[in-house]
Amino acid sequence: MNAPHSSSALAVDDPRFSIAGSNYPLTDEQRELVGLAEQLGRERFAPRAAQYDREATFPFENYDDMRTSGLLGLCIPKQAGGLGADLRTYSLVSATIGKYCGATALTFNMHACTTLWTGLLSEDLDMTAAEREEHRANQQLHFKRVLNGAVYAQPFSEGSAAAAGKAPFGTVASRVDGGWLINGKKIFASLADGADYFGLLCTEDRGDSRSMRDTLYIAVPRNAPGLSIVGDWDPLGMRGTVSRNLVFKDVFVAANEQLMPRGVYFQAASRWPHMFTTLSPTYMGITVAAYEFTVKYLRGEIEGMGPPVKRRMFPTKQITTAEMHIKLEQARALFLRMLDDARVDPPKDARMRALASQFTVMETAQDMCRLAIRTCGGQSMLKSLPLERMYRDARCGSLMLPWTAELCLDRLGREALYESGEQDD
Numbered sequence: 001m002n003a004p005h006s007s008s009a010l011a012v013d014d015p016r017f018s019i020a021g022s023n024y025p026l027t028d029e030q031r032e033l034v035g036l037a038e039q040l041g042r043e044r045f046a047p048r049a050a051q052y053d054r055e056a057t058f059p060f061e062n063y064d065d066m067r068t069s070g071l072l073g074l075c076i077p078k079q080a081g082g083l084g085a086d087l088r089t090y091s092l093v094s095a096t097i098g099k100y101c102g103a104t105a106l107t108f109n110m111h112a113c114t115t116l117w118t119g120l121l122s123e124d125l126d127m128t129a130a131e132r133e134e135h136r137a138n139q140q141l142h143f144k145r146v147l148n149g150a151v152y153a154q155p156f157s158e159g160s161a162a163a164a165g166k167a168p169f170g171t172v173a174s175r176v177d178g179g180w181l182i183n184g185k186k187i188f189a190s191l192a193d194g195a196d197y198f199g200l201l202c203t204e205d206r207g208d209s210r211s212m213r214d215t216l217y218i219a220v221p222r223n224a225p226g227l228s229i230v231g232d233w234d235p236l237g238m239r240g241t242v243s244r245n246l247v248f249k250d251v252f253v254a255a256n257e258q259l260m261p262r263g264v265y266f267q268a269a270s271r272w273p274h275m276f277t278t279l280s281p282t283y284m285g286i287t288v289a290a291y292e293f294t295v296k297y298l299r300g301e302i303e304g305m306g307p308p309v310k311r312r313m314f315p316t317k318q319i320t321t322a323e324m325h326i327k328l329e330q331a332r333a334l335f336l337r338m339l340d341d342a343r344v345d346p347p348k349d350a351r352m353r354a355l356a357s358q359f360t361v362m363e364t365a366q367d368m369c370r371l372a373i374r375t376c377g378g379q380s381m382l383k384s385l386p387l388e389r390m391y392r393d394a395r396c397g398s399l400m401l402p403w404t405a406e407l408c409l410d411r412l413g414r415e416a417l418y419e420s421g422e423q424d425d
């Protein structure tokens with residue numbers, strides 16, 4: 001996609017266009033995994049991205065590549081046979097994929113984070129000995145499936161306040177012999193066409209009152225009787241995610257399909273808030289890619305546009321590029337700092353920084369694409385080039401619950417002005 005035209009062209013591995021930049025302390029393993037994502041992204045995902053976008057189809061071939069290369073097991077602990085990535089490693093890999101295909105990175109988030117949450121993250125949460133033992137057995141079931149090639153999705157949204165973390169989910173699980181009966185509906189289920197299992201959030205039915213504390217996190221096999229995948233998918237951006245709707249009608253799910261023990265998801269959401277930052281790497285990747293595109297475009301180094309035309313000598317182009325450079329450095333610095341903060345029970349300032357990072361990355365991605373198209377000009381937004389797709393994909397970041405741009409502002413404003421337990425008369 002971005003092959004240079006001349007020997008003075010920018011090196012492909014220029015650190016300005018990497019997620020971490022130079023001098024960021026990566027382990028050898030992280031370097032290797034990011035390198036793998038770079039290679040897959042550049043050689044395989046980027047050339048296919050336009051077709052998935054045009055047809056709004058799921059990137060099955062990309063998932064085949066990730067299966068073959070072991071990336072499907074990225075966040076499965078090493079002792080269970082995976083690559084053992086923590087949240088920071090996952091985020092760097094995911095953002096690197098996001099440079100090349102937004103829909104692949106965004107759906108990979110739902111898959112990889114299912115294993116991250118049920119794996120490494122769960123280790124930090126309180127469970128009774130019996131719950132821990134049962135959870136270990138359930139983990140093995142899910143991990144083995146993924147290592148055998150299965151893909152997981154995360155359908156949480158229902159079009160109500162539940163996915164915003166402000167009300168119990170309307171989808172309900174009722175206890176029956178050997179498992180649960182699920183009834184309800186999920187909207188925007190990314191990987192609707194590609195997942196083998198849907199790891200959904202629902203509320204355990206305990207009679208009259210419903211509470212967010214009774215949130216159950218459980219996997220429903222794609223072929224479970226009573227599960228239907230419905231509706232069209234023809235959105236503005238992130239078209240390859242194929243985020244259709246799911247309807248559950250008396251769907252039986254065995255007890256060992258639980259991805260966390262009963263009640264533990266509620267604990268995770270309050271004690272491990274960085275779990276909700278995992279959508280932002282995709283958009284950090286788009287931010288870097290829009291900047292890279294602009295620099296190469298203005299230098300006359302974008303392939304497939306006829307004889308190279310340089311536009312870099314105009315002061316207005318230099319000013320816009322400077323502005324983009326500053327925005328990129330701001331977003332990247334906050335994003336990397338946020339990754340350093342991620343842990344169980346983070347202090348208040350780290351929690352707030354996570355919200356600030358999410359807001360900044362999501363809003364910067366679309367701003368960078370806007371500036372990129374403005375300064376590169378009309379030819380840059382033709383569908384034969386990737387910038388137009390990035391512009392539409394980037395628009396989706398701020399809409400993703402539970403940490404939409406508006407909800408980040410909502411929480412940040414409140415947390416900045418109120419300490420725990422404080423209220424006005």
Ligand SMILES: Cc1cc2nc3c(=O)[nH]c(=O)nc-3n(C[C@H](O)[C@H](O)[C@H](O)COP(=O)(O)OP(=O)(O)OC[C@H]3O[C@@H](n4cnc5c(N)ncnc54)[C@H](O)[C@@H]3O)c2cc1C
Nearest residue numbers: 154155156157161164188189190238399400401404406407
């Ligand atoms: C490309 C794409 C892929 C997606 N994939 C998935 C997926 O795999 N799984 C999944 O669960 N969801 C997914 N979603 C859904 C997404 O997370 C949101 O749930 C969805 O966009 C919400 O739709 P809405 O904006 O119409 O919701 P609404 O509930 O109408 O919210 C509108 C806006 O109001 C604000 N808002 C909402 N609730 C409150 C509140 N209580 N207080 C204050 N403000 C509030 C938010 O900022 C929100 O953006 C995806 C969305 C997109 C665009």
